[in-house]
Amino acid sequence: MAFLALDTLTKHFGSHVAVDRLTLKVEKGEFVSLLGPSGCGKTTTLQMIAGFVEPTSGGIRLEGRDLLAVKPAKRGLGIVFQSYALFPHMTVAENVSFGLEMQGVAAAERAKRVGETLDLVGLGAFAGRFPRQLSGGQQQRVALARALVIRPQILLLDEPLSNLDAKLREEMQIELRQIQRTVGTTTILVTHDQGEAMALSDRIVVMNHGRAEQIGPPHETYERPATPFVASFLGKTNLVSGATVRPERISFAAAGLAGTVRTRIFQGNHWLYQVDTADGLVTVIRQNTGEAMPGEGAAVRLAWRALPPQSSGEVSASSRTEGS
């Protein structure tokens, strides 16, 4: 029996279908990401689990219990909102302490756990500050600490890193993954950033128009996308000789599709090529190994390993990969 089970979960806003028959099983301790473009129903799904949006139909079970019968205040889930939603009139310590107070934890125990959790997220020195005296990344950590301190059964994260700049986002990804490993809390992350989803998750749910197009481990989903949407959403793709090919799977070879290098861009750890071929413009990514690479205008031949063929568009439930 799965730890958390969403069963044909559906949400209509008027005639608009925000979430369409989403079925998902999450194991205890697992890190699952809901990945998809803006407006595909990720937040709505998360809010239904949290209890702030009532499903039109379908069910949610946590350890076999019907979660929909439980009030949001009693679900015991840790939530990090996209806007962080910190209590602006409380200090960092008071913010983190609030959930424990609601649980009736004694003051001494509370202080100890608040201290521990703030140390875990690296904010031990900021306990007395107010949220607006903190940077975006620090506020994000307070939100995480506030959600973790109540030892939730599930941690729900709604685009927790999207308000941070690129460098900080990368640091926080690593930190988030480490913290999740340390505490072992079952985590559901909502994101529109495929890199973030792949870096953090055990499994990814790729959503489009409220439906799950594919569910599977990052590597498998990337290598064997079930639909063209999944293929293109997870990474750059080329259509060559009727096959879908990722740019980094194309190499310069002695024999193969003939082409001319139109542009070559140096990006540090790799080269980005655009090659004119009989099949149109092909994007090629080659690792920078320090060896000499063909320059602009050079005649090249391309060899590749294609992705397995995808079903076109609509997927039936049976063809979705339900991994691990």
Next chain:
Amino acid sequence: MRAVPYLLSLPALLLFAGVVVIPLAMTVVLTFHDWGQYKGIEPVFILKNWQEVFGDPYYAEMFGRTFRIALIVTVLTALLGAPEAYILNRMKSPWRGLFLLVILGPLLISVVARTLGWALLFGGNSGLVNKALMSVGLISAPIPFMFTETGMVVALVHVLMPYMVLAVWAALQRLDPQVENAAVALGAGPLTVLCRIVLPQAMPGILSGAVIVFALAASAFATPAIIGGRRLKVASTLAYDEFLNTLNWPLGAVVAVLLLLALVLIVVGANRLVERRYAQVFG
């Protein structure tokens, strides 16, 4: 070149000087002039008027009443207006607009008209308000409203309520609804959310509303004049009486200047307090 901004604001400064500073200065000068029933105003420098106001307990009582009424009105508008604004803020689209109009509509009607309405409702012992209260069984004997502080407070609370509702509503609109959800997710019940999450964040709005209402209540003229008449005076109606009925302008000027000074002190002081308390949190 650096003088340009000053030159550009010169017309406004001249207007300000013309209609505010000069009359105010003249009023202050007036407070030191002498006055007699038959000789009228004499442009001399004496402290007689100030001594009279500070020496006669009649004036202390008058100012005491003024600020007592203002304080009660402020507390009542906060107690009624803050929940009103909260409910308004939670209303759905068509109702919210409608009720906002109902609450703010009175601002479009003259204070005099609204207070006269209350005077009619109070109208002696057989007034509508008393009849209604007695028929519901809330009171057994009629409450005197006309020419009493009670009546003034009721009418002023009604007249000044929109300012409190607007100030609190503005503060509530800035709240992130997800913050309430965050508290709920952490296990907080509706009452806890209200007291520990919403109220503290609405507090700057309530306090700034209170400062406005207090200043307006303490300096209100039309409402005390109609409800209290010449029998129950407050500082503003007293000053008016000295100017226009007794014709003792210097004495009226002392009352007016004192009222202004006290108000400025209280409002500036309260503002400083609020700002110091919340600069760190909300800035």
